[in-house]
Amino acid sequence: MVEMEKLLKEIELLNEKLESLGILGERKEEMLKEFIKVRAATMPTSILKSRISRIKK
Structure with missing residues (x-):
């Protein structure tokens, strides 16, 4: 769970950086x-598999 929160924070920071650079839309999503x-x-791999199985439920 902590790892997922870290990932979400990283994505959020990346989002902010992209917005500040003016990169929006498709490119941002890519x-x-x-x-x-x-x-x-x-x-x-073990963490990845457990996350995938949680998502599939």
Whole structure:
């Protein structure tokens, strides 16, 4: 849960940075998706699997 909160905070900060740069719309969404992919790729598999199973419920 703490890890998820950290991720949400990082996304929020990234959002603010993008908005301050004036990057909005599709590009912003693309960058957020890429950011989430990178975070998921660097996460231990066990944590990732448990999150996926929680989301599917």
